[in-house]
Amino acid sequence: MANLPRSFSVSAAGMYKQCPRRWKHRYVDKIPDPPGEAALIGTFAHHVLEMLCEKDPEKRTIEEAKKIARDTWPETENNSDFKSLNLSEADQKEFRWKAWTAIEGLWGLENPSEVNVLSTEKKISATLSDVPFFGIIDRLDETSAGTAVTDYKTGKPPDPSYKKDALNQIVLYAAAVQFETGKLPAKGRLLYLGKNSVELEVDISEELITKSTGQFAETWENLRGSCEEDTFDTQVGPLCGWCPYAGICEDGQKEIKKRLAAGRMRPDAPALQLI
């Protein structure tokens, strides 16, 4: 029997729903899942924006963001995960360019000098529908409508049919804020940062919170069942091509090969290096 985790995050719930076996490798077997290039670009961009938004409003300029990016770059450059990517000079330049495009993308959606920032990178624990929730909220803002819960994304915006799933995350963060403060936030915002930045926004309501926390609790109960029975089924799909555990997963390997043969797997999918 595997132990239930002491807290459950949005990303852990998402991983369990995507593939219980992947969740087990990550959270029970604790097999390292080093962040890839895209995740490290996101970490760097988040860090720069966090530092920027901690400054006085009038100092939140593009020039200041450039300065923070320059000053903090050595931290990333010397990070062991970054070093393990073994990027060439040209690839490192491309990495910095992608990160900067994300950072600059914020100005395509708002002027950070005009935002009333309450907090950045706020760690939050809550009990949501009896589930021990933990998350880190990128930014909490005060707006004329009330508190806004904001999350930065450096990946692609979701297809329209996945928008609700994407917004579910921000509703859970809003529920955690309500748990902590007793007040219902007004809005949840997902800011997809890049060349063509996109904002997804949702008005937070009690009804939405009940629905999202209910789904979260359902995932938690399924996880409880998996842990009690020590059964973590594989769930194959296109994401097997991006799974760090493909090398030890027979079902995933079969799926990758099948998709590759059918032209339904990108030839640069990272898991191809593992099988």
Ligand code: SF4
């Ligand atoms: S390779 Fe696919 S099936 Fe196997 S653990 Fe990863 S996501 Fe799950």
